[in-house]
Amino acid sequence: MKTHRTGAAGNCIFCNRAVAGKSFYSANGFSALYNIAPILPGHTLIIPNRHYQSLTELSETELGEMMIFARKITAVLKTVFKCDGFDWTIQDGESAGQTVPHLHLHIIPRKPLDFPESNEWYSKIPVNESQLLDSQQRSRMSDHEYIAITALLAEACKTNIS
Numbered sequence: 001m002k003t004h005r006t007g008a009a010g011n012c013i014f015c016n017r018a019v020a021g022k023s024f025y026s027a028n029g030f031s032a033l034y035n036i037a038p039i040l041p042g043h044t045l046i047i048p049n050r051h052y053q054s055l056t057e058l059s060e061t062e063l064g065e066m067m068i069f070a071r072k073i074t075a076v077l078k079t080v081f082k083c084d085g086f087d088w089t090i091q092d093g094e095s096a097g098q099t100v101p102h103l104h105l106h107i108i109p110r111k112p113l114d115f116p117e118s119n120e121w122y123s124k125i126p127v128n129e130s131q132l133l134d135s136q137q138r139s140r141m142s143d144h145e146y147i148a149i150t151a152l153l154a155e156a157c158k159t160n161i162s
């Protein structure tokens with residue numbers, strides 16, 4: 001799969017204001033965005049607001065803040081989607097399957113038997129990454145559904161994150 005390398009934030013979908021404006025929670029330089037084509041209900045992306053391509057570019061302070069931010073969002077997702085587990089995954093680098101060159105952590109809430117094989121989500125990540133870039137492939141969620149889930153999660157964050 002070809003990576004869309006811009007070398008800068010210019011053409012980055014996560015630096016694009018229209019996309020960044022869809023986040024349901026932002027704090028301390030990080031944002032949570034609902035995945036436009038969720039692999040499972042609740043599938044969310046955590047991104048730094050600044051354009052970093054790799055986890056290795058974060059300072060130790062930023063790395064800590066990202067993990068703390070992601071843990072808070074995970075707790076909200078587990079409550080809203082009534083899940084008892086979650087997967088976290090970062091595709092860091094082209095060889096690892098990163099197609100959007102802006103660091104992003106996938107949070108996938110899990111329930112017993114949501115997939116026949118518990119690690120089945122992993123094989124779905126490459127297609128999901130391409131759905132983030134290619135609007136032709138975004139068929140699973142309507143704008144109306146997306147706005148509704150974003151509003152619901154924004155409200156849940158307001159209530160559950162102090």
Ligand SMILES: [Zn+2]
Nearest residue numbers: 012015051102
């Ligand atoms: Zn970016």
